[in-house]
Amino acid sequence: MNYFADVRALARKDLLLELRARDTLPAMLLFVVATFVVFHFALPAGSSKLAASGLLWVAIVFTALLGLGRAFVPEREQRVFDGLVLAPCDRSAIWLAKSIATFAFLAAAEVVALPVFALFFHGVRPATIAGVALADLGICAVGTFVGAMAVVTRARDLLLPLLFLPLAIPLVIGGVGASVVGHPGRYLGFLALYDVLFALLCWASFEYVVTE
Amino acid sequence: MIAARAVGKRFGEKRVLRGVDLELPQGGFAVVTGPNGSGKTTLLRICAGLALPSEGELAVGATRAQVGYLGHEPLVYRELTSLENLDLYGRLYHVPERRERIGMLLERFGLWEARHDRVATYSRGMTQRLALCRALLHDPTLLVLDEPFTALDDAGADLLDEQLRELSGNRTFVVSTHDPARVAALATVRVALAA
Numbered sequence: 001m002n003y004f005a006d007v008r009a010l011a012r013k014d015l016l017l018e019l020r021a022r023d024t025l026p027a028m029l030l031f032v033v034a035t036f037v038v039f040h041f042a043l044p045a046g047s048s049k050l051a052a053s054g055l056l057w058v059a060i061v062f063t064a065l066l067g068l069g070r071a072f073v074p075e076r077e078q079r080v081f082d083g084l085v086l087a088p089c090d091r092s093a094i095w096l097a098k099s100i101a102t103f104a105f106l107a108a109a110e111v112v113a114l115p116v117f118a119l120f121f122h123g124v125r126p127a128t129i130a131g132v133a134l135a136d137l138g139i140c141a142v143g144t145f146v147g148a149m150a151v152v153t154r155a156r157d158l159l160l161p162l163l164f165l166p167l168a169i170p171l172v173i174g175g176v177g178a179s180v181v182g183h184p185g186r187y188l189g190f191l192a193l194y195d196v197l198f199a200l201l202c203w204a205s206f207e208y209v210v211t212e
Numbered sequence: 213m214i215a216a217r218a219v220g221k222r223f224g225e226k227r228v229l230r231g232v233d234l235e236l237p238q239g240g241f242a243v244v245t246g247p248n249g250s251g252k253t254t255l256l257r258i259c260a261g262l263a264l265p266s267e268g269e270l271a272v273g274a275t276r277a278q279v280g281y282l283g284h285e286p287l288v289y290r291e292l293t294s295l296e297n298l299d300l301y302g303r304l305y306h307v308p309e310r311r312e313r314i315g316m317l318l319e320r321f322g323l324w325e326a327r328h329d330r331v332a333t334y335s336r337g338m339t340q341r342l343a344l345c346r347a348l349l350h351d352p353t354l355l356v357l358d359e360p361f362t363a364l365d366d367a368g369a370d371l372l373d374e375q376l377r378e379l380s381g382n383r384t385f386v387v388s389t390h391d392p393a394r395v396a397a398l399a400t401v402r403v404a405l406a407a
Contacts, residue, residue, distance in 0.1 A: 002306060005303065006303070009300055009303035009304060010300075010304075013289070013292070013296075013300050016291075016292065016296065017289060017292065020291040020292070020330070021291050074291070078285075078289055078290050079287070080285075080287050080289055082262055082281070082285070082287055083288070083301070083346070084304075086260065086261065086262065086276060086279065087276070087304035087305060088275065088276040088277035088304070088305060088306075089304050
């Protein structure tokens with residue numbers, strides 16, 4: 001139970017930091033809404049719903065990338081990472097807590113983004129919402145992991161998208177599939193499988209990312 | 213508590229620490245001195261478990277939970293208050309009677325009145341005092357202190373002197389300093405690093 005108490009303490013700290021600094025969620029919100037506005041005017045009149053669904057997923061992935069890029073900024077700028085690594089908690093708790101916090105920011109951005117998308121393009125189906133929720137889990141699990149790897153490098157702003165975007169392709173395939181097909185079960189199952197597999201991988205190997 | 217044989221560290225081609233031997237029994241007090249760039253910080257990071265030696269052998273008889281580390285950075289979040297920072301570390305170290313312990317340390321280091329202020333508003337000296345509170349919070353058996361007197365005013369330095377005197381003997385210390393005279397009376401082992 002200590003493990004979950006550690007995760008809770010670390011996630012609470014991340015949410016508190018965001019509440020004070022407000023430098024991640026507002027940026028994600030502005031970005032996703034601005035993206036939809038641009039897409040709305042960029043997409044030719046009479047374009048199919050399929051094209052609009054694809055754009056929704058482009059916006060979600062890049063909004064997530066914005067949040068992931070900020071995930072370890074307090075630790076990097078204030079050089080607190082040593083303090084967390086020294087603490088006797090399981091180091092995967094750092095990853096899990098950061099993933100939970102990033103998931104919270106992404107979900108909050110999507111609570112605004114999905115209605116805006118529905119307003120500009122077409123309605124959002126329940127399967128799309130389920131796909132977004134499942135994809136968010138995978139995005140945050142994998143993104144936080146590669147974010148921790150990238151943050152210690154000088155080329156972090158370049159490295160994060162380079163590492164993350166190829167790993168996010170299955171999520172986009174699953175998400176778009178769940179958004180457009182009549183029976184999305186297969187795609188939702190695929191997203192859930194991705195979440196479980198990659199979450200386990202990241203959980204098990206995070207120790208090596210933060211250890212010299 | 214610490215046994216180091218020919219411990220060295222390289223970052224790529226650059227050698228930052230070479231051939232350090234250190235035998236520090238439990239309750240010992242090691243003072244590490246040397247000019248800038250001699251590898252004091254690297255040696256202390258290795259002793260604290262934050263870095264691995266590239267060469268030599270090292271055995272540290274303390275778990276992560278038993279190490280208290282004070283580095284050049286305070287390892288606290290500037291957007292949080294001192295109370296919130298210590299509460300976070302107290303939870304991660306599973307400190308028994310956490311609130312009482314935090315209150316006692318803040319009182320002792322003169323930060324009680326500023327406990328609800330964000331660390332960003334603290335002076336350098338106050339931040340260093342908070343970093344000391346953080347390092348001592350879980351009552352560690354091995355204290356690794358990298359230039360702990362940095363930024364402290366006279367009162368803060370006297371307080372730290374008192375704390376070191378009180379804890380020495382039943383705690384093991386590795387302290388780097390540019391002012392070895394300050395801790396000379398406590399030192400049982402001296403490590404002088406060359407540039």
